[in-house]
Amino acid sequence: MPKIGVEQSLTNVQEALKQKGYDVVQLQQENDAQGCDCCVITGQDENVMGIQNAQIKGSVINAHGMNADEVCQEVESRLQQ
Template identity: 50%
Template sequence: MARIAVEQSLQSVKQYLQSKGHDVVDLNQNTQADAFVITGQDKDVMGMQDVTTKSTVINAKGLTPEEVYQMISNHLS
């Protein structure tokens, strides 16, 4: 399964993704992951403005944990 970094405030999303078998870690500046799930509240969530990644970044604002899971599944398949 995929390694997914989840912003700390999204505990319900983190728990749901773990229940689906994903390796879920907290999001921080040094996190390596296949996908990142953020709230969209912080424009510069990683603390660096020049960060680029080939990983999927999902803004979970307004989404259910199931919808986040579906988006991750679509992007990583």
């Protein structure tokens, strides 16, 4: 299953992704994003912990204004590309 990094404050998103069977990692430090297929951030700080500049193989999703279901849909669509 893909590994998804989720910013610490997005607990509802973390739970929703876990329920769908994803391997969810809390993003607390910049190196937490390594090895993630996708990262979800709040968007309050576009470059939170340097994740925008981090070398991850997947995309970074800005969850600002989205609910947990919308974020899950976005994760799934990005992973299918």
